[in-house]
Every structure is written in C-alpha cells, then in structure tokens.
Amino acid sequence: MRLLRAHAALTRRLSAQLQAEHGLTINDYEALLLLSRAEERRMRRVDLAATLLLTASGVTRLLDGLEAGGFVERVLCDVDRRVAYARLTDAGAARLRAASESHVAAVRSLLESHLRPEELEQLAELLGRLPGTGGAGAETCRP
Amino acid sequence: MRLLRAHAALTRRLSAQLQAEHGLTINDYEALLLLSRAEERRMRRVDLAATLLLTASGVTRLLDGLEAGGFVERVLCDVDRRVAYARLTDAGAARLRAASESHVAAVRSLLESHLRPEELEQLAELLGRLPGTGGAGAETCRP
DNA sequence: GCGGTATAGTTGTGACCGCAAAGGAGGGTA
DNA sequence: TACCCTCCTTTGCGGTCACAACTATACCGC
Numbered sequence: 541m542r543l544l545r546a547h548a549a550l551t552r553r554l555s556a557q558l559q560a561e562h563g564l565t566i567n568d569y570e571a572l573l574l575l576s577r578a579e580e581r582r583m584r585r586v587d588l589a590a591t592l593l594l595t596a597s598g599v600t601r602l603l604d605g606l607e608a609g610g611f612v613e614r615v616l617c618d619v620d621r622r623v624a625y626a627r628l629t630d631a632g633a634a635r636l637r638a639a640s641e642s643h644v645a646a647v648r649s650l651l652e653s654h655l656r657p658e659e660l661e662q663l664a665e666l667l668g669r670l671p672g673t674g675g676a677g678a679e680t681c682r683p
Numbered sequence: 684m685r686l687l688r689a690h691a692a693l694t695r696r697l698s699a700q701l702q703a704e705h706g707l708t709i710n711d712y713e714a715l716l717l718l719s720r721a722e723e724r725r726m727r728r729v730d731l732a733a734t735l736l737l738t739a740s741g742v743t744r745l746l747d748g749l750e751a752g753g754f755v756e757r758v759l760c761d762v763d764r765r766v767a768y769a770r771l772t773d774a775g776a777a778r779l780r781a782a783s784e785s786h787v788a789a790v791r792s793l794l795e796s797h798l799r800p801e802e803l804e805q806l807a808e809l810l811g812r813l814p815g816t817g818g819a820g821a822e823t824c825r826p
Numbered sequence: 827g828c829g830g831t832a833t834a835g836t837t838g839t840g841a842c843c844g845c846a847a848a849g850g851a852g853g854g855t856a
Numbered sequence: 857t858a859c860c861c862t863c864c865t866t867t868g869c870g871g872t873c874a875c876a877a878c879t880a881t882a883c884c885g886c
Contacts, residue, residue: 547690547810549736552844565872586834593692598873600836622834622881659809666798666806667690695874708842729864741843743866765851765864 550650557646562639563609567592567602569643572611572636575628582615582627611635693793700789705782706752710735710745712786715754715779718771725758725770754778 555566564572574591575581583591589599603626606612611632615625628636651660698709707715717734718724726734732742746769749755754775758768771779794803 548694551691556844567872584834595874596835597837597875601872620834620882624835655809662805663809666802666809699874710842727864738844739865740845740867744842763852763864767865 554643554646554650558639558643561642562635564635564639567594568606568611569636569639571602571606571626572628572632573640575612575626576633576636580627581633582625584617584623585626586623588626606632609635697786697789697793701782701786704785705778707778707782710737711749711754712779712782714745714749714769715771715775716783718755718769719776719779723770724776725768727760727766728769729766731769749775752778 551566558564558566558569562569570592571588574588575583585599585603586596588594588603589596592599592602594602603612603614606626607614609631611629612626613629615627617623617625655663694709701707701709701712705712713735714731717731718726728742728746729739731737731746732739735742735745737745746755746757749769750757752774754772755769756772758770760766760768798806
C-alpha cells in the first residue's frame with residue numbers, strides 16, 4: 541500500500557508549477573478557491589482550517605501571505621469578536637481566475653494521461669470514502 | 684478532485700502515531716522496510732531516494748537520523764568510490780519488526796474500516812498507474 | 827455579577843524537505 | 857596526460873507545517 545506515497549510527489553509537482561507561474565502554493569490556491577465559492581466570499585479561519593486539513597496556526601500563516609499579497613482581507617465579525625473572517629478581494633478573485641486556467645489544465649493532463657474517465661470517477665469515489673474528506677461547509681458566526 | 688488532499692492528513696496521522704510509539708517517521712519506517720527487503724540489506728542512497736520519492740538531500744538527512752540511532756550504517760562501495768550504501772543493522776531490523784506490528788495494524792484499520800477488500804485492490808491499481816510509482820529496484824554498483 | 831469551561835486565533839519552536847551550489851569520483855576523447 | 861561531462865553525495869538556505877503555550881472572547885450554571 542505504499543502507493544499512496546505517489547500523491548506527495550504529484551502535489552509537490554503541481555504546487556511547484558503553480559508557484560512558478562502564479563506565485564501561489566497549492567494551499568494558497570485552494571484557499572482562494574474555497575473563498576470564491578463561499579457565501580459573501582468569506583469564511584471563518586477555523587472553517588478554512590478544517591476544510592484545508594490544516595491546523596489553526598497553519599491557516600494563520602497561510603492567510604498572512606495572502607493578505608500581504610492583497611488577495612484576502614481580514615473582516616471582523618461584529619457579533620462574535622473572537623472570529624475573524626478571511627474575505628476574498630477582487631485582486632484575489634482575479635489571481636484565482638488567472639491561476640485556475642493553467643492549474644486545472646495541469647491537473648487534467650496529469651490524471652487523464654494515465655486514467656480513463658470512468659477510472660478517474662472510480663478513484664474519486666474511493667478516495668472520497670476515506671476519513672478527512674467530509675463536507676465541512678462554511679458557517680457564519682450566527683447560525 | 685480535491686480528494687487527493689485526504690492523503691496528506693492520513694499520512695500525518697500515521698506518521699504521528701509511528702513516531703509516538705516507536706520514534707520513527709513514515710519515511711524512516713519505509714526506508715528500513717526497503718532495506719530489509721533489499722539484497723544484503725543494503726541500497727545505494729540514490730536508489731533509496733528514487734523509491735521514497737525524495738531528493739538526494741532528503742535522503743542524506745533521513746539517513747543521518749537513522750545512523751545516529753544505530754539503525755543503519757554507511758558502507759562504502761569498493762569499486763565505485765562515489766557511492767555509499769545504507770545498510771540495515773540488526774538493531775534497525777529489530778526496530779522495524781517492533782514498529783511494523785502496530786503500523787500495519789493502524790494502516791489496515793484506517794483503510795479497511797472504510798473500504799472493502801476488492802475496493803482497496805481497485806484503489807491500489809488506479810493509484811499504481813499514476814506517475815512516480817514505478818518499480819525502481821535496488822541496483823548494486825556493479826551490474 | 828462570578829467562576830469554570832469551551833472556542834477562535836496568534837506566536838515560538840522545531841521537524842521535514844526541496845532547491846541550488848559545491849566537491850569528489852568515474853569514464854570518455856584527444 | 858589534460859580536459860570535459862556525468863554521477864553521487866553533502867551543505868546552506870528557505871518554505872511549510874504541527875504542536876504547545878498563550879490571549880481574548882463567549883457561554884453556562886450559580
């Protein structure tokens with residue numbers, strides 16, 4: 541079962557390409573992607589951590605970088621002063637659009653050159669049953 | 684296709700458990716495992732790197748730790764003085780045996796609790812077709 | 827209101843790893 | 857021999873991340 545190891549190398553390869561072309565790591569990219577799909581383009585940092593499978597400290601530093609680049613801004617929640625949202629900026633949305641073109645192309649070519657479409661679907665289904673891939677929707681601070 | 688992300692979390696979990704119980708990281712463990720199966724319990728560092736999907740520098744530091752622990756020893760090749768083998772010591776073999784019991788149990792319980800045997804086989808087959816999982820047998824310095 | 831507990835987030839520390847540069851060694855050609 | 861190119865390995869540097877400790881806020885029972 542050492543095959544799962546292949547994933548690490550694939551991820552590094554995709555991340556390196558993304559970084560060279562657009563200055564984003566894989567996690568940067570996925571954080572922007574999640575925010576772009578979230579309601580009002582914002583998520584609590586703790587939800588971001590759970591979805592990205594990072595710890596809270598990891599998210600802090602991830603967002604440090606994205607804030608410095610102007611792709612994300614910090615928004616305080618007015619009903620719960622513990623929480624700080626990360627909100628996608630217009631610049632962040634633009635960067636995401638630019639990066640997604642080459643990134644999804646890269647992912648597709650990597651996977652589709654080795655698997656047929658129905659196999660790809662099978663793979664996704666099997667991996668989806670493993671723990672840690674649960675839904676984890678974006679919550680607001682007021683349910 | 685974000686599902687591949689699940690692997691990172693799984694690996695971290697397994698590695699943390701392995702480290703807590705036996706003081707080995709996942710890569711430590713797999714290096715010992717590879718050596719235990721290799722001819723004369725030794726491999727060239729460069730082959731170890733290729734199989735573990737690490738760079739040469741990564742292997743240097745990995746083996747630094749294993750040598751410090753006495754699990755692996757450095758053996759120079761007498762016909763090509765560029766190459767240094769890593770050879771498993773008896774202490775390393777013992778540590779591997781001890782760790783493997785709980786580790787394979789952990790892997791099995793993690794995977795088998797979520798997938799049926801034939802699905803597991805399917806998963807292995809699909810992942811095996813991805814690049815970076817090729818055979819890479821252990822070579823000696825004299826073919 | 828007052829403690830106790832839970833939750834959100836930040837920071838210090840250390841581990842692991844890739845990349846680039848450099849050094850030592852082998853094998854070829856002139 | 858002298859030169860060049862390739863291979864194996866190590867070291868310096870920087871990035872990413874988890875863990876633990878800490879602060880600040882919220883909520884519960886009294």
